[in-house]
Amino acid sequence: MTPTQEKLLWRETFRVRSYEIDSKGKLSIQSLANYLMEAAFNHSYALQVSVIHLNRQGITWVLSRLHIQVERYPDWMDTVIVETWPSDKNDSFALRDFLVKDKAGRVIATATTSWMIMDIQTRRPVSIPEALGDLVYKEKDRAMNDNFDALPQLEEFQIKKEFNVRLSDLDLNQHVNFLNYIEWAIESVPPEIWKQYILKDLQVSYRAEAKLGDRVVVFSEQKNEKENKEFVHSILRANDNRELTRLTSCWKSK
Amino acid sequence: MTPTQEKLLWRETFRVRSYEIDSKGKLSIQSLANYLMEAAFNHSYALQVSVIHLNRQGITWVLSRLHIQVERYPDWMDTVIVETWPSDKNDSFALRDFLVKDKAGRVIATATTSWMIMDIQTRRPVSIPEALGDLVYKEKDRAMNDNFDALPQLEEFQIKKEFNVRLSDLDLNQHVNFLNYIEWAIESVPPEIWKQYILKDLQVSYRAEAKLGDRVVVFSEQKNEKENKEFVHSILRANDNRELTRLTSCWKSK
Numbered sequence: 001m002t003p004t005q006e007k008l009l010w011r012e013t014f015r016v017r018s019y020e021i022d023s024k025g026k027l028s029i030q031s032l033a034n035y036l037m038e039a040a041f042n043h044s045y046a047l048q049v050s051v052i053h054l055n056r057q058g059i060t061w062v063l064s065r066l067h068i069q070v071e072r073y074p075d076w077m078d079t080v081i082v083e084t085w086p087s088d089k090n091d092s093f094a095l096r097d098f099l100v101k102d103k104a105g106r107v108i109a110t111a112t113t114s115w116m117i118m119d120i121q122t123r124r125p126v127s128i129p130e131a132l133g134d135l136v137y138k139e140k141d142r143a144m145n146d147n148f149d150a151l152p153q154l155e156e157f158q159i160k161k162e163f164n165v166r167l168s169d170l171d172l173n174q175h176v177n178f179l180n181y182i183e184w185a186i187e188s189v190p191p192e193i194w195k196q197y198i199l200k201d202l203q204v205s206y207r208a209e210a211k212l213g214d215r216v217v218v219f220s221e222q223k224n225e226k227e228n229k230e231f232v233h234s235i236l237r238a239n240d241n242r243e244l245t246r247l248t249s250c251w252k253s254k
Numbered sequence: 255m256t257p258t259q260e261k262l263l264w265r266e267t268f269r270v271r272s273y274e275i276d277s278k279g280k281l282s283i284q285s286l287a288n289y290l291m292e293a294a295f296n297h298s299y300a301l302q303v304s305v306i307h308l309n310r311q312g313i314t315w316v317l318s319r320l321h322i323q324v325e326r327y328p329d330w331m332d333t334v335i336v337e338t339w340p341s342d343k344n345d346s347f348a349l350r351d352f353l354v355k356d357k358a359g360r361v362i363a364t365a366t367t368s369w370m371i372m373d374i375q376t377r378r379p380v381s382i383p384e385a386l387g388d389l390v391y392k393e394k395d396r397a398m399n400d401n402f403d404a405l406p407q408l409e410e411f412q413i414k415k416e417f418n419v420r421l422s423d424l425d426l427n428q429h430v431n432f433l434n435y436i437e438w439a440i441e442s443v444p445p446e447i448w449k450q451y452i453l454k455d456l457q458v459s460y461r462a463e464a465k466l467g468d469r470v471v472v473f474s475e476q477k478n479e480k481e482n483k484e485f486v487h488s489i490l491r492a493n494d495n496r497e498l499t500r501l502t503s504c505w506k507s508k
Contacts, residue, residue, distance in 0.1 A: 018295040019288045019431075023424045030422065034273045041272040045331075077299075163420070167441040167448075168284065170277045177273075187421040194421075 003047060008137035010043035014080045026073035027080070029186070029199055030179050033068065036098050036111055037178075039082040049132060058120050059129075063178050064093065065114040065148045066204040072108045073198070079103045085137035091127050092116065094135075097143035110143040151205045151246045154234040157219035161188045162238065165214045175209040176216075181245040185233040188220040189249065193229050197251035200228075205246045210237055216244065228252050257301060262391035264297035268334045280327035281334070283440070283453055284433050287322065290352050290365055291432075293336040303386060312374050313383075317432050318347065319368035319402045320458040326362045327452070333357045339391035345381050346370065348389075351397035364397040405459045405500045408488040411473035415442045416492065419468045429463040430470075435499040439487040442474040443503065447483050451505035454482075459500045464491055470498065482506050 012035075020031035044050040044061075051060050074080050080100060087097040093114045100109035116125045163184050171177040182204060186194065210216055215238040223230040233247040266289075274285035298304040298315075305314050328334050334354060341351040347368045354363035370379045417438050425431045436458060440448065464470055469492040477484040487501040 017288070017292045019291060019433075021426065023421075023426060023428055025426055028422075034271070037273060038271045163418075166417070166437065167277075168282075168437045172275065172277060172279055174277055179273075183420065183422045 003135070005137060005139055007047065008135065009083065009085045009140070010039060010046070012039040012042060012082050012084075014038075014082065016074055016076050016078050016080060018076065021076045025076060027075075027078070029068070029070070029073075029202065030183060032070070032073075032100070032109060033066070033179055033182065035080065035082050035100070036068075036084070036113070039084045039098070040096055040113070043084055047135060049135065054117070055120065057129075059117050059126060060120055060173075062116045062118045062125070062206070063113060064116050064206055066111070066178070066202075066206075067113075067144060067146050067148075068109060068111040068202045069144060070109045070198070070200055070202075074102065074108060080108070085140060086135045087112070087137065087140070087142050089128055089132065089136055092125070093148075094128050094132060095142075097140075099143050112142060112144045112146050114148050151203055151248055152232055154219055154221050154232045154246075157221045157234075159188050159190070159218075159220040159222075161218045161220075163216050163218070165210055165212055165216065167212060170212055175211060176214075176244075178204075178206060181206070181235055181247065184216065184218050184235060185220070185231075185245075185247045185249060188218040188233060189229075189231060189251070193251055197229055197253055199249055200252045201248075201250035203248045206244075207246065208237070208242050208244045210244050215239070257389070259391060259393055261301065262389065263337065263339045263394070264293060264300070266293040266296060266336050266338075268292075268336065270328055270330050270332050270334060272330065275330045279330060281329070281332070283322070283324070283327075283456065284437060286324070286327075286354070286363060287320070287433055287436065289334065289336050289354070290322075290338070290367070293338045293352070294350055294367070297338055301389060303389065308371070309374065311383075313371050313380060314374055314427075316370045316372045316379075316460070317367060318370050318460055320365070320432070320456075320460075321367075321398060321400050321402075322363060322365040322456045323398060324363045324452070324454055324456075328356065328362060334362070339394060340389045341366070341391065341394070341396050343382055343386065343390055346379065347402075348382050348386060349396075351394075353397050366396060366398045366400050368402050402459075405457055405502055406486050408473055408475050408486050408500075411475045411488075413442050413444070413472075413474040413476075415472045415474075417470050417472070419464055419466055419470065421466060424466055429465060430468075430498075432458075432460065435460070435489055435501065438470065438472050438489060439474070439485075439499075439501045439503060442472040442487060443483075443485060443505070447505055451483055451507055453503055454506045455502075455504035457502045460498075461500065462491070462496050462498045464498050469493065
């Protein structure tokens with residue numbers, strides 16, 4: 001059963017809650033990413049291809065890449081509308097894009113994501129099931145033209161910061177929640193930058209999973225000293241130096 | 255202007271989101287506490303006595319005590335209704351109680367909280383303003399009869415666990431969010447207990463504030479070996495041994 005094209009576009013409304021703001025009083029990038037994931041989950045649930053549906057077949061969705069560009073962070077109590085749709089797919093990856101709008105319909109953020117299907121037993125990627133073949137919304141361009149080329153490698157780090165995985169960092173699969181890598185990368189950025197600049201562009205490449213008891217090390221490199229502050233972040237597991245996640249962040253002055 | 259009694263009862267509906275569940279697939283106690291705080295904030299905002307309103311007078315609300323009893327944790331996607339009302343006050347403290355219900359109206363959790371007013375400049379408690387005198391809902395009994403007697407002192411700890419304060423632990427006032435103390439206390443409980451038991455009763459007494467860069471130490475003592483597992487937790491700041499928070503947790507078998 002192929003859903004009609006109109007069912008492939010999903011809209012969900014959020015009101016920024018008191019506990020979703022950061023220490024600047026704006027919706028935190030973590031909460032924004034949570035809104036994206038919530039809308040994506042609810043859409044996939046409505047389409048009967050959510051993690052809950054796939055788990056019955058022994059497979060699950062795994063987030064591979066995430067790219068968020070933020071125009072403006074909403075304030076506490078603002079209404080935020082997330083539009084999301086499956087934007088493309090090939091044998092290995094399914095893409096899902098996002099437009100985040102304010103109440104007046106102005107775009108305040110755009111995002112694109114790339115997802116793999118993993119076999120739960122073997123923990124290895126498998127092909128995107130053919131049944132998902134028709135699930136591409138064709139009425140809309142990508143929210144952002146990103147081919148998900150490899151993120152730049154860290155060359156020379158100036159910052160090193162270590163974190164212990166906490167119980168509250170874990171998701172339903174007992175792995176570290178995708179958001180924590182974002183939090184750790186942000187925390188590695190010098191305080192004067194997150195005080196005076198705004199995170200405008202965040203790219204994340206997920207590579208391996210961390211578990212409870214792991215210790216993770218964030219290495220961060222500031223790329224230049226121009227108007228914008230750009231960083232490459234590499235997050236490794238301390239005990240075997242396996243790279244778990246690579247990120248880039250770009251901060252613009254307020 | 256005194257609001258009518260009916261305005262002193264607030265109802266707010268939440269739907270359990272994908273990122274609000276714990277590693278067992280149930281609404282986490284942290285997210286439940288967030289729901290309580292969100293409903294409390296929105297109610298106080300409607301009554302024009304929220305932190306935002308008080309800040310204009312140089313004062314703010316500070317959570318002093320929290321007691322949550324959970325009958326049953328809702329599932330992902332369940333609808334949860336939080337009822338809250340100002341339940342009592344004296345010169346030093348204002349109480350706010352909570353009933354958490356499922357869609358069918360069955361109570362799944364109860365909670366009570368005690369709040370102080372703090373002068374933002376001096377960081378010292380001040381009397382509850384007289385203008386708040388009429389803000390007590392008299393139509394309903396307390397959700398739970400708790401006089402907020404002092405929590406038991408830790409006698410002999412079996413567990414010691416250390417945490418570094420993370421950037422993402424901070425709230426708008428640059429202090430550690432009240433939830434983190436709960437997370438840290440829970441994480442100090444042995445894994446076999448949070449795997450096989452359910453947190454049924456949680457009491458928290460807030461005493462002092464931690465900041466970014468602080469290292470906190472959780473000491474936990476298991477009180478007995480009866481059917482229920484009971485703990486006393488004391489969270490100290492490492493550099494001056496100041497007690498920041500004291501908690502008790504009671505876990506019942508599933």
